[in-house]
Amino acid sequence: MSDQTVSIIFFVLIIALTLIVTAWASRHNKSTSDHYVAGGKIKGWQNGLAISGDYLSAASFLGIAGSIALTGFSGFYLSIGFLVAYLVVLLLVAEPLRNLGKYTLADMLAARFNTSGVRSAAALSTIAISMFYMIAQLNGAGALIGLLLGFPYWLSVILIGILMTIYIVAGGMIATTWIQIIKAVLLIAGALGLSIVVLANYSFNPLALFGAVENEIGYQALVPPESAGLVSSLDVISLNIALVLGTAGLPHILIRFLTVPDAQTARSSIITATWIIGLFYLLTPILGYGAVLFVGQDEIKAANPAGNLAAPQLASALGGPIFFAFISAVAFATIVAVVAGLVVAASSAFAHDFYTNVLRHGEATEREQFRAARYTAIGISVAAIVLALFAQGLNVAFLVALAFAVAASANVPTILLTIFWRKFNTIGAIAGILVGLVSAIVLVLISPSVLTGSSAEAAAAPGAIIPVEPLSPFKNPALFSVPLGLLACVIGTLLGGRGAEREQEQGIQTDYDEIYVRSLTGLSPDIEEELQEASPPQESSR
Amino acid sequence: MDSHRHEEWVAVERSPSFQEYARKRKAFLIPATIFFMVFFFGLPVLAAFTTVLEARAIGPLTWAYVYGFAQFAMTWILMHLYVNRANKWDRLVERARREAAEEEGLAR
Numbered sequence: 166m167s168d169q170t171v172s173i174i175f176f177v178l179i180i181a182l183t184l185i186v187t188a189w190a191s192r193h194n195k196s197t198s199d200h201y202v203a204g205g206k207i208k209g210w211q212n213g214l215a216i217s218g219d220y221l222s223a224a225s226f227l228g229i230a231g232s233i234a235l236t237g238f239s240g241f242y243l244s245i246g247f248l249v250a251y252l253v254v255l256l257l258v259a260e261p262l263r264n265l266g267k268y269t270l271a272d273m274l275a276a277r278f279n280t281s282g283v284r285s286a287a288a289l290s291t292i293a294i295s296m297f298y299m300i301a302q303l304n305g306a307g308a309l310i311g312l313l314l315g316f317p318y319w320l321s322v323i324l325i326g327i328l329m330t331i332y333i334v335a336g337g338m339i340a341t342t343w344i345q346i347i348k349a350v351l352l353i354a355g356a357l358g359l360s361i362v363v364l365a366n367y368s369f370n371p372l373a374l375f376g377a378v379e380n381e382i383g384y385q386a387l388v389p390p391e392s393a394g395l396v397s398s399l400d401v402i403s404l405n406i407a408l409v410l411g412t413a414g415l416p417h418i419l420i421r422f423l424t425v426p427d428a429q430t431a432r433s434s435i436i437t438a439t440w441i442i443g444l445f446y447l448l449t450p451i452l453g454y455g456a457v458l459f460v461g462q463d464e465i466k467a468a469n470p471a472g473n474l475a476a477p478q479l480a481s482a483l484g485g486p487i488f489f490a491f492i493s494a495v496a497f498a499t500i501v502a503v504v505a506g507l508v509v510a511a512s513s514a515f516a517h518d519f520y521t522n523v524l525r526h527g528e529a530t531e532r533e534q535f536r537a538a539r540y541t542a543i544g545i546s547v548a549a550i551v552l553a554l555f556a557q558g559l560n561v562a563f564l565v566a567l568a569f570a571v572a573a574s575a576n577v578p579t580i581l582l583t584i585f586w587r588k589f590n591t592i593g594a595i596a597g598i599l600v601g602l603v604s605a606i607v608l609v610l611i612s613p614s615v616l617t618g619s620s621a622e623a624a625a626a627p628g629a630i631i632p633v634e635p636l637s638p639f640k641n642p643a644l645f646s647v648p649l650g651l652l653a654c655v656i657g658t659l660l661g662g663r664g665a666e667r668e669q670e671q672g673i674q675t676d677y678d679e680i681y682v683r684s685l686t687g688l689s690p691d692i693e694e695e696l697q698e699a700s701p702p703q704e705s706s707r
Numbered sequence: 708m709d710s711h712r713h714e715e716w717v718a719v720e721r722s723p724s725f726q727e728y729a730r731k732r733k734a735f736l737i738p739a740t741i742f743f744m745v746f747f748f749g750l751p752v753l754a755a756f757t758t759v760l761e762a763r764a765i766g767p768l769t770w771a772y773v774y775g776f777a778q779f780a781m782t783w784i785l786m787h788l789y790v791n792r793a794n795k796w797d798r799l800v801e802r803a804r805r806e807a808a809e810e811e812g813l814a815r
Contacts, residue, residue: 238769238771238772238775241772241775242750242751244775245747245750245775245778245779246747248778248779248782249743249747249778249781249782251782251786252743252782252785252786255786255789256736256739256740256743256785256789257736257740260793372765372766372767372768375766375767375768375772376766376767378767379767387767387768387769387771387772388760388761388769388771389751389754389755389760389761389771398751398755398756399755401751401754401755402748402751402752402755405747405748405751409744409747428793428797429794429797432790432793432794435786435790436786436787436790439782439783439786440783443779443782443783446779447776447779450772676712676713676716678713678716678717678720679712679713679716681720682716682719682720682725685728685729685732685800686719686725686728686800686803686804687800688719688800688804692712692715692716692719693712693715695804696715696718696719696804696807696808696811697808698804
């Protein structure tokens with residue numbers, strides 16, 4: 166049996182498992198709420214695993230392992246950034262979002278700003294972020310599956326596209342959540358298995374592993390890269406801003422907090438997720454350096470210039486074709502699951518925010534909403550597949566960085582000011598989202614990621630996009646676009662429209678005292694009932 | 708704006724328990740956020756503008772890795788500190804609700 170046959174058997178097993186889960190979930194996917202947030206009935210540990218699943222994308226598993234293998238410590242920056250970013254989510258955003266939101270990120274902003282402008286702007290940024298992220302994932306997946314199974318790029322992309330559409334249309338958020346859970350367990354098992362085998366060769370002493378790396382490729386693999394001037398240092402800082410703030414604006418992560426019944430469950434899911442995510446990232450140097458020692462940098466570069474196959478190659482070197490097939494199947498499950506989560510986020514922004522609330526003014530029936538949610542999921546999937554097919558052969562890894570930058574610049578300032586700034590108004594919210602979104606995109610369009618250089622050599626390089634000299638030297642826009650987004654919120658509020666109090670009198674903004682109390686406490690908007698329930702028994706007639 | 712509704716929210720906001728909760732929350736979150744942001748950006752800034760992280764710490768392990776691993780410990784510790792506090796604050800929220808209900812009951 167050839168290696169590819171073993172791999173295909175594992176792939177088929179995993180696909181079968183996810184389809185069984187979807188078939189089971191489809192019997193429970195009966196309402197709009199089930200479809201968007203699994204009816205808010207996910208348990209704490211389940212949600213903790215599902216958050217980990219959403220968090221640990223192929224970029225985390227394949228990308229970081231490869232990056233550490235080829236660039237040493239700089240790859241580990243990504244691990245640290247993704248993990249610490251979780252603190253921003255946890256401390257500043259998760260609970261207020263849970264307390265104010267229903268299905269989407271825009272719901273939270275709309276709890277305060279009752280206008281279609283704010284909702285549309287928030288939906289637009291959610292769709293943009295999810296699309297960028299999805300195209301990058303599908304593009305990477307197409308190339309990856311091509312290498313692992315020998316399928317052509319287009320077939321891999323369409324296969325993943327069909328699978329994710331089935332999961333979501335049939336099983337909604339319930340299926341997506343369980344697929345994330347399965348994937349998280351497989352991914353942790355795979356990474357742990359690989360790490361244990363690597364460490365066993367160094368009598369379970371991580372320091373010995375580091376020593377071996379130093380002997381093999383030198384001390385520079387263990388320290389941050391030498392600064393190549395101010396621009397590159399600032400670019401690294403800019404990347405870290407996008408990572409640490411952007412995660413708190415990623416819609417597919419944030420909607421996870423809406424799938425649990427109450428704040429206590431949200432917190433218990435956070436404990437599970439933080440430990441799993443942290444332990445996983447702690448293993449990434451072992452995977453990356455293990456690949457250097459057991460596969461070798463030249464072999465890794467030969468298979469994929471970015472090192473994306475380092476983890477499967479390590480599995481093959483340590484455990485032969487079966488281990489290789491298992492790790493490849495885990496990588497595949499990782500991509501499919503994350504893409505499915507992104508489709509839920511993007512399609513709920515379109516169906517719930519645009520269709521139900523903007524076009525139909527919130528008056529669509531439950532059946533119409535449920536149908537819209539499913540049709541939109543198909544539409545979003547098809548759009549992502551078509552765009553990913555066009556992106557074949559282009560180096561679109563920068564789209565992930567762009568998704569984080571847009572999330573950090575467009576969503577995070579607006580989310581924070583909605584909760585914490587009494588004077589914030591609708592013009593400020595719309596301006597902040599649009600300026601953050603547009604400035605991040607424009608800065609990337611004029612950067613070396615897209616304008617890949619005009620020399621004959623640069624134009625012929627694999628993955629080149631537009632052969633023109635870049636107008637900006639920064640690959641990561643967050644250093645500039647986050648302050649621009651924040652500034653637009655403040656300037657829009659101070660110069661544009663009416664004051665927050667006038668807006669509240671006119672009913673286009675909710676009373677800030679209400680928003681403030683609700684965001685901190687999770688009391689329902691029906692304050693009358695909340696107080697009656699809480700009134701002491703002797704005064705209550707119940 | 709519905710002024711009765713507004714009064715009820717303000718009643719919750721002004722209740723002693725809510726005030727205590729909001730104060731405690733702020734007293735934890737503001738220093739915690741400043742601390743983890745400074746600690747986090749300390750790594751890329753030190754790496755970009757100094758060479759201190761390039762020295763050896765323990766055997767072949769560099770200070771860059773020691774600093775990196777310390778961020779893991781920080782994340783876990785802050786997460787547990789926050790969750791423990793937040794679970795205690797829930798009682799204050801419950802009390803604030805009762806206090807507001809009593810005040811509204813007396814006012815009516």
